Structures are given as C-alpha cells and as structure tokens.
Amino acid sequence: MDKNKIKRSMLGTLLPIRSLAKRGLAGWLVLFGGILTGTIIIMTLISPWIVPYSPSALLGANDPSKILLPPNSQFPMGTDDLGRDMFSRVLAGGGVMLQVAIVSVIACLVVGVPLGLFASHAGGLVDRFVSLIMDSIYAFPGLILAIAVALVLGRGVINMALSITVVYIPSYFRVIRSQVLSIKELPYVEAANAAGAKKRTVLSRYILPNVLPSIVVVATVNFADAILTAAGLTFIGMGVPASVADWGWDLSNGQKLLASGSWWVIAFPGLMIILLALGFSLMGEGLSELLNPRLEQGGK
Amino acid sequence: MIFILLTTVFVIMRVLPGDPVLLHFEKSENLQAMQQMRVALGLDQPLWLQYVNYIFGLFRGDLGKSMQDFSPVAQQIFSAFPATLELAIYSMIIAVAVGVFLGVQSSKSYNRPKDHLIRVFGIVTYAIPVFFLGMLFQLGFGVGLHWLPVGGRFDMSIAPPAGLNIGNLHLATGLYTIDSILEGNMYKFVMAFKYLFLPSLTLGLVLCGVFIRLTRSNMFETLRLDFVTAAKARGLKDSTVTYRYALRNAFLPVLTMMGLQFAMLLGGAVLTETTFSWPGLGSYLVARINFRDYTAIQGTVVVFGILVSIVSLVVDILYAYLDPRIRL
Numbered sequence: 291m292d293k294n295k296i297k298r299s300m301l302g303t304l305l306p307i308r309s310l311a312k313r314g315l316a317g318w319l320v321l322f323g324g325i326l327t328g329t330i331i332i333m334t335l336i337s338p339w340i341v342p343y344s345p346s347a348l349l350g351a352n353d354p355s356k357i358l359l360p361p362n363s364q365f366p367m368g369t370d371d372l373g374r375d376m377f378s379r380v381l382a383g384g385g386v387m388l389q390v391a392i393v394s395v396i397a398c399l400v401v402g403v404p405l406g407l408f409a410s411h412a413g414g415l416v417d418r419f420v421s422l423i424m425d426s427i428y429a430f431p432g433l434i435l436a437i438a439v440a441l442v443l444g445r446g447v448i449n450m451a452l453s454i455t456v457v458y459i460p461s462y463f464r465v466i467r468s469q470v471l472s473i474k475e476l477p478y479v480e481a482a483n484a485a486g487a488k489k490r491t492v493l494s495r496y497i498l499p500n501v502l503p504s505i506v507v508v509a510t511v512n513f514a515d516a517i518l519t520a521a522g523l524t525f526i527g528m529g530v531p532a533s534v535a536d537w538g539w540d541l542s543n544g545q546k547l548l549a550s551g552s553w554w555v556i557a558f559p560g561l562m563i564i565l566l567a568l569g570f571s572l573m574g575e576g577l578s579e580l581l582n583p584r585l586e587q588g589g590k
Numbered sequence: 591m592i593f594i595l596l597t598t599v600f601v602i603m604r605v606l607p608g609d610p611v612l613l614h615f616e617k618s619e620n621l622q623a624m625q626q627m628r629v630a631l632g633l634d635q636p637l638w639l640q641y642v643n644y645i646f647g648l649f650r651g652d653l654g655k656s657m658q659d660f661s662p663v664a665q666q667i668f669s670a671f672p673a674t675l676e677l678a679i680y681s682m683i684i685a686v687a688v689g690v691f692l693g694v695q696s697s698k699s700y701n702r703p704k705d706h707l708i709r710v711f712g713i714v715t716y717a718i719p720v721f722f723l724g725m726l727f728q729l730g731f732g733v734g735l736h737w738l739p740v741g742g743r744f745d746m747s748i749a750p751p752a753g754l755n756i757g758n759l760h761l762a763t764g765l766y767t768i769d770s771i772l773e774g775n776m777y778k779f780v781m782a783f784k785y786l787f788l789p790s791l792t793l794g795l796v797l798c799g800v801f802i803r804l805t806r807s808n809m810f811e812t813l814r815l816d817f818v819t820a821a822k823a824r825g826l827k828d829s830t831v832t833y834r835y836a837l838r839n840a841f842l843p844v845l846t847m848m849g850l851q852f853a854m855l856l857g858g859a860v861l862t863e864t865t866f867s868w869p870g871l872g873s874y875l876v877a878r879i880n881f882r883d884y885t886a887i888q889g890t891v892v893v894f895g896i897l898v899s900i901v902s903l904v905v906d907i908l909y910a911y912l913d914p915r916i917r918l
Contacts, residue, residue, distance in 0.1 A: 315706065422594055423598065426594040426595040426598055429595070429853060429899070429902065430595065430598075430853060430894075430895055430898065431853040431856040431857040431860075431894055431895075431898065432853070432857055433858070433860060433861070434856065434860060434875070434894050435602075437875070437891075438602055438603060438887065439602055441879060441882075441887060442603060514717065518717070518719055521719045522719065522857075522860075522861050525719070525721050525864070526860070526861070526864055527879065527880065528879065541721065542721075544725070545721075545725060548728055548733060548740070549733060551729070551734070556722065556725050556729075560719065560722035560726075563722065564717050564718050564719070567716075567717035567718075567719075571713050571716055572713060575713055
C-alpha cells in the first residue's frame with residue numbers, strides 16, 4: 291500500500307456527511323443507505339407508541355373473521371393465521387434482528403480487531419497459528435457454522451449474536467492483518483519504533499488509525515450479513531420464541547400459508563428485511579469505493 | 591486445513607457449554623435414559639478419548655450414530671448428498687451465467703445508466719434473504735400460475751430415474767437430470783428439470799451479485815488492454831472481441847470466486863432446501879435440528895466442511911491448468 295492510498299483512506303474517515311452528495315454515486319450510496327437504515331431503526335425504536343394493535347395480540351381468538359385477512363382499510367397489511375395485525379408486526383418486527391446485528395458487530399470489533407492487530411504485529415508462530423484457525427473458520431459455510439454454534443448455545447438474542455460473531459471474526463481478522471502487515475513496514479512506523487515507542491503505542495496510536503477505514507467497511511457489510519443470517523436462523527426455527535414479533539419468524543410462519551395464496555403475510559416482512567440489509571449493503575458499497583477508489587482511477 | 595476445521599467443529603460442538611444429551615431430552619427428568627444414551631454414544635468417555643475416536647472414525651468414514659434412530663449418520667448423509675450436489679451445480683451455473691453476462695454488459699457501458707442499473711440489481715440480490723426469494727417464486731410460478739411444482743425433487747407417484755442398466759452394469763449418479771438421460775427417459779428428465787428449476791434459480795440469483803461485480807471490474811480493465819484494441823482494429827465483431835478475447839482473460843478471477851462462493855452456496859442451499867422441501871443435506875440438517883439429533887448435525891457440518899475443502903482444492907488445480915503462469 292502506498293502513501294497516497296493511506297492518505298486517501300484517512301481522509302475517508304473524516305468525510306463530513308454534507309460533502310457525501312458531492313462525491314458522485316458512491317456518496318449517494320452511503321447517503322441513501324444511511325437514510326434507509328436510519329429510518330428503519332427509528333421506526334423500530336418508536337414502534338411501541340405507533341403500532342395500531344399489539345403486534346402479538348391474537349385478534350382472531352374471539353373473532354374468526356379477522357383471520358388471514360388480505361390488506362384492507364382496517365389492516366393495511368392484512369392479518370396472519372392467528373389474526374395478528376401484520377402492519378403492527380412489520381413496524382415492530384425489526385427489533386430482534388437489529389439487536390442481534392448490533393451485539394454481534396460490537397462483539398466482532400471487541401474480539402476481532404485486537405486479535406488481528408496483535409497477531410499480525412507479533413508475527414511468527416502466533417500469527418501463523420491464529421491465521422490458520424481464522425482461515426479455516428472463514429472457509430466454512432457461515433450459516434452452517436452459525437447453526438452449529440446457535441444449537442449448542444440455545445435460543446435467544448445474545449446467543450444468536452454470538453453465533454454470528456464466531457462466523458464473522460475471521461473477516462475482521464483478515465482485513466486487519468493484511469493492512470497491518472503492509473503498514474508496519476512503512477517508514478513512519480519504523481521511525482516510531484526507532485524512536486523507542488512502546489509496542490502498544492505503535493499499535494494503537496500509529497497503526498490502528500490507518501486500519502480504521504477498512505474496519506468501518508467490514509463492519510457495515512457485517513451488519514447486512516448479520517441481519518440476513520439472523521433471519522435465516524429464525525427461519526429454520528433457531529431464533530427467538532414465537533411470542534416476539536420478528537420479520538424472520540413471520541416469513542417462516544407465512545411459508546405454511548403460501549398454498550392459500552396469502553402473499554401479504556410474507557411480502558411485507560420480507561421487504562423490510564431486504565430494505566434493512568440493502569441499506570447496510572449500499573452503505574458498505576459506497577464506503578468501500580470512497581475509501582478505496584481503485585476502480586474509479588482506472589477510468590481516468 | 592481440513593484437520594484444523596474438524597478440530598474447530600469438535601471444539602464448538604463438544605467443548606462449548608451445552609450437553610448434547612441434555613439438549614436432546616430438553617428436560618433433565620429421565621436421568622437413567624440420559625445416562626444410557628451417553629454410554630451408547632460414547633459421551634461418558636473423557637474428552638480427549640472422544641476426540642481421538644472422532645478423528646479415527648472420520649478416516650473410516652464413520653460419523654457416529656444418529657441420536658434419533660441410532661442408524662449410522664454417514665449412510666443418511668450419503669443418501670441425501672446427491673440432491674444437494676445437483677442443486678449446487680445448477681445454482682452455480684445459473685449464478686455464473688447470469689453474473690458474468692450482466693457483468694460484461696455492465697463493464698461495456700461503464701458509468702452509464704445501464705451500468706448503474708445492473709450494479710443496483712447486484713446489490714439488491716445480495717440483500718434478499720434466499721428463502722424469501724424462494725417463497726416469492728413459489729407464489730408466482732407455483733401457487734399463482736401453476737407452471738412449476740413448489741416443492742420436492744420428483745413426482746412421488748413415479749419411480750425416480752434409475753440411471754444406466756446394461757446387464758450387470760449399474761450406473762446411477764443420484765443426480766436425477768443425469769440419471770434420466772442415462773435411462774433415456776425424456777419425460778423423467780423434463781420432470782426432474784421442472785422440480786429443479788425454481789430452487790436453483792433462487793439460489794443462483796442470490797449468488798450472482800458477486801460475479802456481476804467481479805466480472806465488471808475485471809472486464810473493465812481487460813477491455814482497455816492493447817490486445818483488445820488490436821482485435822477491434824482488425825475488424826472483428828464486437829461480440830467476438832468481448833466474449834472470445836477479453837472474457838477469456840477476465841475469467842480466471844471468476845473461477846477463484848466460484849471456489850470461494852461455494853461455501854456461501856452451501857449455506858444458501860440449507861435455506862433453499864428448507865423452502866422447497868428439497869431432500870438434500872440442508873433439509874436433513876434442519877430436520878435433525880428439530881429432533882436435536884446432535885451427532886447427525888455434527889456429521890453434516892463436518893461433511894459440509896470437507897466438501898468446501900475439496901472444492902477449493904479442485905479450483906486450485908483447475909487454476910494451475912488454465913493459467914500456465916502458475917505452473918512455471
């Protein structure tokens with residue numbers, strides 16, 4: 291990695307939001323993704339106050355006519371097989387996924403970043419050993435590994451998040467490692483070492499800031515992946531209990547009802563998952579282009 | 591590499607807190623039955639011995655006995671494997687075909703609306719949960735239009751394709767589309783294909799985004815190289831230059847990506863199979879999760895891991911074959 295690139299990536303972390311729109315398509319991607327995810331997060335947060343019905347209220351219990359209603363004026367997104375209001379469930383259903391994603395990203399940052407920094411800086415046998423383990427986890431089908439871990443740990447938000455964490459730590463590790471390996475050979479790090487700076491200082495004050503932009507990109511992609519993995523885990527019945535409103539659960543519930551043509555039970559929750567994952571993906575796409583404009587350069 | 595992977599699986603499944611037998615029974619009431627099962631499965635032995643047994647068992651193709659019905663897990667996995675393989679092959683073909691085609695189109699109209707549109711399509715496919723796309727297809731082509739079956743692998747009332755039978759020679763791959771051709775039965779081929787179409791389209795579309803992106807950036811660079819300009823200058827047709835000259839050079843990274851994506855594909859296959867009741871490894875895995883059949887799950891996970899390793903090895907060999915520079 292040359293100096294120019296590092297300079298650019300440092301610039302990337304300092305990007306003010308206002309200038310994003312001026313940075314062409316990539317800027318718009320970040321902006322649009324940010325608005326999309328922001329809206330959904332806010333919607334989920336304030337959902338307890340704006341839902342027309344309780345998301346888990348069984349309106350069909352006393353009134354069978356409210357079961358599996360197509361979208362109408364009273365229930366804009368219809369009702370499911372137990373007479374629950376789909377609109378309320380869509381408003382509130384992102385909570386679990388967002389919690390899982392946030393917890394897993396934080397856990398990945400807490401474990402993956404120091405691990406990557408230390409292993410690659412230490413080099414030698416430590417680096418080789420950790421890399422080997424990380425590579426073998428990385429090569430493994432993520433969802434299947436997450437299933438195995440989730441099965442052992444049991445249900446619940448934290449356990450789901452942990453199983454996703456196990457899967458994604460290697461992504462952080464690899465990105466950080468490859469960056470640290472090139473950065474630590476740069477003259478300014480050598481100078482810091484020669485000046486007698488402590489190892490810890492070199493890592494945290496000199497190397498970490500230059501790795502940060504890449505970490506941000508990995509984290510955004512991780513968010514999108516975590517959402518999809520959480521949805522997948524819930525879909526095959528390893529997620530949260532049925533009493534909690536969740537888009538993934540609605541999808542697996544809606545699958546039974548497909549034969550009756552009740553598209554509304556899956557369409558809206560599915561759309562929400564796509565929008566949320568899309569928001570993070572767009573942000574990741576835009577950010578990685580802003581921080582690593584190799585392709586753009588080729589065009590000039 | 592495989593060894594590390596197996597160890598990782600073992601550590602996750604056995605050393606992490608959580609007792610398989612306890613999980614299987616869900617409640618810790620029937621202590622005697624639980625102890626019996628522990629002994630039967632060898633879980634009463636010390637951990638290191640379990641580990642040694644597990645590794646040696648693997649070399650003999652022994653994945654332990656199912657906690658559900660006490661039959662050998664390896665056998666069950668072996669019978670479910672062809673279905674997953676067939677789904678994986680066709681999905682990969684669709685993913686690469688769609689991905690490469692759109693990637694080429696995208697790179698040729700770089701930074702124009704068509705390019706942006708294809709890129710957005712790529713990002714959207716990445717964000718769609720594979721089971722949601724599958725259900726939409728089921729709704730559209732199955733429930734709505736009645737064109738294609740919504741689940742299963744073959745018509746239950748008809749015997750599945752038998753493969754080739756000449757005298758004593760019996761040749762069956764377990765891949766229904768190939769077996770039906772070997773049998774020479776076109777009706778069965780069309781039927782196998784009908785059942786296969788929606789699941790592989792679903793999985794293929796979800797995976798094609800990566801190939802779009804990769805082909806786009808590689809073609810973009812290749813199309814600007816001198817030999818492409820030279821070919822154009824000699825008056826060759828545009829499509830010949832693009833597909834015969836440029837794409838051939840931009841294809842190697844796609845091959846590498848195919849290897850890397852294979853792991854992703856297997857993960858997606860689990861969900862796709864569940865959605866379409868496709869009787870492969872993924873459905874087996876999910877069914878066993880509901881039974882809390884610990885040994886079966888561990889065995890399936892191990893087999894998935896070995897599969898990924900084999901594919902990455904094959905890709906490496908192919909790569910050396912296709913790119914003479916590696917061999918030098």
